[in-house]
Amino acid sequence: MPAALAVVLIAWLLSGCATNPVTGGLDFVLMSEEQEIILGDQVHRDVLKRYDVYRDAELGDLVRRIGGELAAYSHRSELDYTFTVLDSPEVNAFATPGGYVYITRGIIAYMNNEEQLAGVLGHEIGHVTARHSVRQHSAQAIGSAAAGLLGAAVATTTGDRDAGQMVDLGLGQFGRALVSGYGRAHELEADRLGAQYLAEVGYDPEKMLGVVGILKDQEAFELRRAREEGRPPRVYHGLFATHPRNDERLKEVIRAADRYRVDNPRVTDPDAFLRMLDGLDFGDSARQGILRGNAFYHGPLDLFIRFPVGWQVTNNRERLLAIGPGQDQAMVLQLVPRGDAATPEGFLRRNFRNLRQGRPIGSHGYTAIADSQDRSGVVTMRVAAALHGDRVLILSGLGKNALPDRQVLETAGSIRRLESAERGIAAGHRIRLVRAKPGDTFAGLARRSPLGEFAEEQLRLLNGMFPEGEPAPGQLLKIIR
Known part of the structure; x- marks a missing residue:
């Protein structure tokens, strides 16, 4: 590479270094915090063009309260965080630059206690505080820009423009591979930070493992269902997706948060959390239309x-x-x-x-x-x-x-x-709560469910008892009506 181009590339790289708010070390980023906030605001508007905000004031207040308490203990507590519940059946949560955290009603439906909700929010706050989206953006930029500089260098020194284009293409692919390689490292860092914030607020960070179980059970069910229906599986590749079910590294990361535990941990009421989910939309939203097979209402x-x-x-x-x-x-x-x-x-x-x-x-x-x-x-x-x-x-x-x-x-x-008979279908499904009676089984509850095929599996997933186990008498259960 010609010396002048090398100097330009090195100087450009060094100019993008910033202090990581979590580690105190230097990160390569091409975006100031002010620019990050502006970008986050733009992305937020785009998100709200794709999704409606879920209309449940009590649930929205709970998400904002828990998220705000966790964010106050984060390494970027000065950010103005925004927590939004999205009206989507997708099982998902994500964070965007500048302190925007999103969680779908679809994933909340499968939670069975407040700690699981806090675990997801803490994990996403961890992505924000470690500036993962900003670092990813910068890594993509360096891959493209460095590829262009090296391609120009090869073309200049060899006189072979095609060779320069080959280097451009190769390093561009390498840059994308480098970015995708960050996946597990970033997820584990977000887990570590989320577990720390949970412990400092008074929650049990071990409950984060329950969220991984929820998502892995969902994945196992979807793979089986897709196989029986003869279609490709719709498997989610986002939140906690890099973790195997019994992830020893994840367990180590979460246990490391024990030193942040408070003397008087929170005592939460799982039944109170479940009662907040009574009436939650399940599946498609009536406001956006209901799909039943290939019919749309x-x-x-x-x-x-x-x-x-x-x-x-x-x-x-x-x-x-x-x-x-x-x-x-x-x-x-x-x-x-x-x-x-x-x-x-x-x-x-x-x-x-x-x-x-x-x-x-x-x-x-x-x-x-x-x-x-x-x-x-x-x-x-x-x-x-x-x-x-x-x-x-x-x-x-x-x-x-x-x-x-x-x-x-x-x-x-x-x-x-x-x-007239179809208007009930168009109203959609909602979660309702019942107390299990002696002798109740998920198979029996499924026979009275409107969910049809795979009703038993879906009820088990909703109640955290997939693929086996039966409800105890008096247990508060989520069913669908």
Whole structure:
């Protein structure tokens, strides 16, 4: 490498060093704390575009209280932390730069005591205090920038531009591997810090191991369910995902927090925590629509739609996505503002290019082949539109080798208002609490559950007794209604 380029690279690296608030050592970061807070605010707005905040004031207050107490003992207690419960069935929690911590109602549903909630929040606060997201951002930047400098050096010294591009590509891949290699080290550091904060506040840090058990049980169930349903497993790779079930290193890290334990530890009431979960939404939210198999029920929109058998359907805040059995066809359903379009055909002509083979479908719809522009160029699709109040339902079908014409037309033809018997389905499921009676079993409770197939396994997961064990008489249990 030419000396001038080496000097530039070394100087640039040194300029990005900052003191780690946890270790006191130097970290390579390309972001000041002020910039981190600005970035965190931007990311927060993006998160809230994807997720709704869960509407449960009591639960939100509990999360903010516990999170605030833990953050006050953290190595960055001066940050203005924001704790948010997201209205999502995903089993997830994560932190973003600047003190933003998120936890889903989906993971809270599987918790059985306050300490488990504190364990997740403490772990995420650990990521914030150690500036893991900032360090990851900087590592990615150094991988890209150093690759560019070295590529330029090779091209300059050898006169071979292709060789320079090869170095650029190779170091870029190395940089990504380096970043992904941080996974377990960062997770263990967050565990260590979270356990310390729990102990200092008065919680038992050993309860963090229970959260790992919850997630590993979820993973085991999902792998089995996916195998029986003949589909790829939807396994989460985030919170605690790097830890095996009996992780001796994790146990050592958590036990190291014993020296921070207080003389008067907290005494919490598991039943009081469970009572706070009574009425918690379980699974899909009625506000975002309910998926039951391939049928979609939306109460607020008074909408029913059915997708083809064998298609995998995913519901999120902005759209319904259905993927065909061969993974080479897709349909997307969106509800968009109608504007001043008087008819479905008029809307399609205004928003798509080269409309052709158009015809009405049903009494309020229109379908055609159309073109749309994306980053890769012109995309041809089958589209169908139907007016829905002051908005328009748009169903788009795309295919790698062939458009899903028949499937789009069948799906569009299924759109209708909810029938009276379907309004209960559209209301969704909620957690309810019952006291176990002598002789109660999870198999018996499952037979009375609306969860259908795999109801017993899901009830066991909810109550921390997967894959075996039965409730004790008088035990407070979570069931689904």
